[in-house]
Amino acid sequence: MNQFSIVVNRYFSHQKSSYINSNIFKNNCFNLIQRSYLRPSISHASILQHVKELKHLQQVHAYIVTSGLAQNIFLSNRLTNSYASCGLMNDAEQIFHRIPCKNVVSWTILISGYAKNYRFVEAIGVFSEMVASGLLPNDITISSIVPAFGKLGLTQIGKSIHSFWIRRGYGSNVIVETALVGMYSRFGHVGVARKVFDYMPERNDVSWNAIIECYSDHGFGEEGFRLFNLVRREGFTVDCFTIMSLISAASSIDGSRVGEGIHSFASRTGFQNDQLVRTALMNMYVNRNCTDDAYFIFNEMKVKDVVAWTLMLTAFSSGKYWAKALEHFNEMMRVEDLELDSVALMGILKSCSSLGALHQGRGVHALIVKIGFTHDMFVGSSIIDMYANCANLEDARIFFEGMEEKDVACWNAMIAGNGMNGYGNDAIDLFLQMKGLDINPDESTLVCVLCACSHAGMVDKGLDIFSHMVKTWNIVPSSRHYACVVDLLSRAGRLRDAYSLVNSMPFDPDFEVYCALLSACKVHGKIELGIEISNKLFQLEPNDAGYYVLLSNMYALAGNWEGVKMTRVSLRAKGLKKDPGFSSIEINGELYTFMAGQKDHPQYSEVEGLVKFMIERIKEAGYVPDTKSVLQELSDDVKFDILYHHSEKLAIAFGLGRTKQGTIIRITKNLRTCNDCHYASKFISKVFERVLVVKDANRFHVFEGGVCSCKDFW
Template sequence: MKALSRLMLRDTATIAQVIQTYAQTRQLNKGKQLHGQLICAGYPLCTFLTNHLLNMYAKCGYLDQALKLFDTMHQRNIVSWTAMITGFSQNLRLPEALDTFCQMRNAGESPNQFAFSSVVRACASLGWIEIGRQMHCLALKCGFGYELFVGSNLADMYSKCRAMIEACKVFEEMPCKDEVSWTALIDGYAKNGNFEGALLAYKRMINDGFVIDQHVLSSTLSACGALKACNFGKSLHSSVVKLGFELDIAVGNALTDMYAKSGDMESASNVFGTESEGRNVVSCTSLIDGYVERDQIEKALYVFADLRRQGVEPNEYTFSSLIKACANQAALEQGTQLHAQVVKFNFNSDPYVSSILVDMYGKCGLLDDSIRVFDEIGDPAEIAWNSLVSVFAQHGLGKGAIETFDRMIYKEVKPDAITFVSLLTACSHAGLAEEGLKYFHSMEKTYGVLPREEHYSCVIDLLGRAGKLKEAEEFINNMPIEPNAFGWCSFLGACRIHGDKERGKLAAEKLMKLEPENSGAHVLLSNILAKERQWEGVRNIRKMMRDDNVKKLPGYSWVDAGNKTHIFGAEDWSHPQKKEIYEKLDSLFDQIRKAGYVPSTDSIPFDMDDSMKEKLLHHHSERIAVAFALISIPAGKPIIVKKNLRVCLDCHSAIKYISKVVGRKIILRDNSRFHHFAEGSCSCGDYW
């Protein structure tokens, strides 16, 4: 060892080569030992050797020592400055990289392409596009603007700062391109939402004869997934296999995600299954997302359980996706279990996860829990405020939504288009027409939010529910855009409630043109005619539906009990507990009759006697579900019934009486909002 040291101390080039080896292999301790030997031996550390030591310390992440050494240098050159700039950039001490670059310029040193590339990468990571532009100008001035390495980093910087026009300009002006520059362009397109551009760039890259690698394939597969371009994705999959990248983790994740987003869950599952060694939280979350989007919550939860069995820790995206599924299906039991896991993994402070939890409890009917989760968020972001406003809207609590909106503004959180959809919906369901109109007119003027078609639809609904059909019609006629299907459906529903046959026919015609397969227009118009006992018109509409093969969406309700979801349809005789359910149903019918309930047979759009109509009403799915819940759910637990259609007027009246005679709170979520029944009244105040 001593002989070797003596030999090294006589040969500066050998010392530099050894230091370079330590830098490349990240052998920090050996590098420090050699540095110490040089100092102890009194060997003069010239600029050449010091630069190698700077590079070694920087590459090993020992930046403080590199900086100390740099500060002791009596003579620095461009290599010294570049080593420090690159070291700061690579070790994510990005502001220091920029500061060192400025010091270099003040010292009169002209940067080289490596210094430019490092400082441009730092600008990209920090999102400092203005400084990036200045670096671009300086690079052009110094003659490096079109240099391959600098140009690739400039294109990447602009794309990461969402300036794709400038990124493309830099790319197209580069006289020579390589795989890195093409990858930067494709990745930029994909991450900035121009997925078609990413696929076109990939095709150009192939046509120009460049070799594709796993990074290009991953970005292009991501674009295919976003576009649901499964056929293109399959051709990429064949390239993955041919090039031997099928075991690459990033490519496997991208393939799973592409198939899941394209709806091909069988292929997604097959790719996922081949990853047994490299399976990770990214691919698991992609598969979960795919099942969630297809409302296959059981399969999503199975993948989650399998993920945990394999020791893979979920991330915030995994929880967000699963909790969203629980919210959409009002699966409270699974949602609360996931909430416990969220706390365990300390993701309850994540803004998106906490917001989804607010939404989940709201959609499961537990308003107080939703508010509690929101109040536990230290500094709620815009998405959390939006979730809480939406929850109040779902529960028809207009004043609560307005108070939340006021608090949001007081906290200087800027509302967006989503905020106003929820706020207008809340006002609509609570009969706050004047307040809703005030907020609509303030959107652009006060908050700079341009109203979109969904906001116009909310106003149509707002006026219609309030019985202001003439004002609603005038609003429609003065709209800058044609109402969408939701707008016409809302107007038609209002015409049915308020018995306006002429306006109802107009709305039905418009809705049938927009969505000819939608049975809602036919059913609502049929109900309007039935209310006026125009049975011939009702029969004509039914015939039209048969001729056009338009099928009425069947109503069904479901209840979670005993870790199982129980689904009921109207006149449903299939449940194993049917005897007990119908005995309870008949008992309830007798009790509510005595309490004053009178069936509203006008809501049945058929020409039949009242006794038959009463029987049909008595066997509506929500009433069957309530009867089942009363015999299955203990008194201490909430009764939460979900229905896929709007609750009918008669069932709404019946459930009010049921809540009174049984002394239980009943929560019903239909396709429009929540109804909280207690002691013979409903939270909606009979306005919904």
């Protein structure tokens, strides 16, 4: 390195970004170059090494061109690398193609640039051109291209490159061998990755991180931790990537204490403030449904990127904190320069869908159009699902038909939307259209179709589709498909056939199948069979209070109050609690949520009078409260008060008072609606001449003129 380059390097190392971000770069540095009598290519290359901003890179580039140095291969390689480092691969490629006599460094820089910018197909294309030109790759070329094979799952080509490396006798190289460990990990070949690692004569921190990550990512968390302990004994340095691999390993091990231990270790070693580590910890807690822990980390972050915001949105959505998810999304929208991605958009659409927040969902749809995500098919299927779950099938259909390209997920969403809204024939028609367009259905498609047949009472059609799944579509029925057919038969009153199907299944029934059968037992009053099914459910899901409540309601309907008492004692003995019922209603874009029995609600003074008026009116029309599911030792007044303050009644009364005559009232409830609320809703729809759309935990109920779309089966 010449004297000028040494001066430049020292100056940059002291001044760093403050120097680069000032006009001194333009005024002083170029003056030094212009006055320098030393080799200009070396001087320019030294400056390029430190340029971080595009405008300064372009200034250096322009000066190189005007100085007649554009054909210098050394400078051209440096320029290619600088543009690639800025993510400007088109500019990098233009400079590369202008190099008259490209060497292996030229090709390697372009290959590495594409790989580092996640343009793996282009990286492989350039690599192929290089080999075709007669140049042999070196160790840096190999280590640059190997990750691309891993990312794209090109197993055979990856193995060929590994064989090439061995045949050419390049010898041991820690960088190449570490890249090979990562590649085989991507292929899912954990054993091969371990063999490569074990034969490495030299290992560095990156090598250890690669093999720990390999085991962690493929569910072998215990081995990942064993290797970590070996790393510490051999004295290698732990960095943020090690911590992230351990977090991944903890996620594959049952129990939360391991994850908490890694969190504690990250704090002790000073990595808890690293953005990547915090994000990984958040992801771990989100996957474990520890929303409060994830939120604590999120709030501690000084700088929150779109990944952190989206993870928290996912946590609220998957944890059924849907109202909080909407609030969180509105906060996201107030953050400057935060670019939303498809994951965030799908998360907020899911929350709008779950809450029946149609107005909010339309706003998100408008935002999607504005920022250009309408062509994303994952987002598109979420939009269809949102409209369908808000009982606005017409808008779902309009969007679906307007999509230029549809994948199977979009078709599934539209079929499911028709099915859940009671349009079974339309769902079947869509299914047949898929066949005409040569779109192969998947397992979810058949689930959607069978559910549609069930909700529409199309028993023969559903059974015909089920019997031809393997022969026609090469899809082996899973437990979900059996659950749909059990529900189909049960709704038609063919409980014996449903139970026979369960007993003839080629594998052990899971909770979905038994739950469908238990619901049928409740409707048809088959108490003994219901008790038998409940015992099987308790074995599969011993900590789900919902099944105890369902069994208790069955006993109550049969007048077996001793059975009710025993079930509730068992519930308390296990320390289980029934989830509190809540219902939401959206009015003029604002979401209102009511809890069962909630008398401290901000709008309760308004709702109380509306509920009394509503109950009086439907009583005059013949409504009689169904108190069978309420504890019998309570007085009648207390029983009635409990029933009148169920969450959907509060929400419906509020909707009647706050909306104009003729407006559809849309309610979303987190639990299955009770017999009394279902019975009352039919009277409300008739007396007040309103359409009520109630989506409970099990299905849609559209009440109109005193009749429900579910035909009293839910």
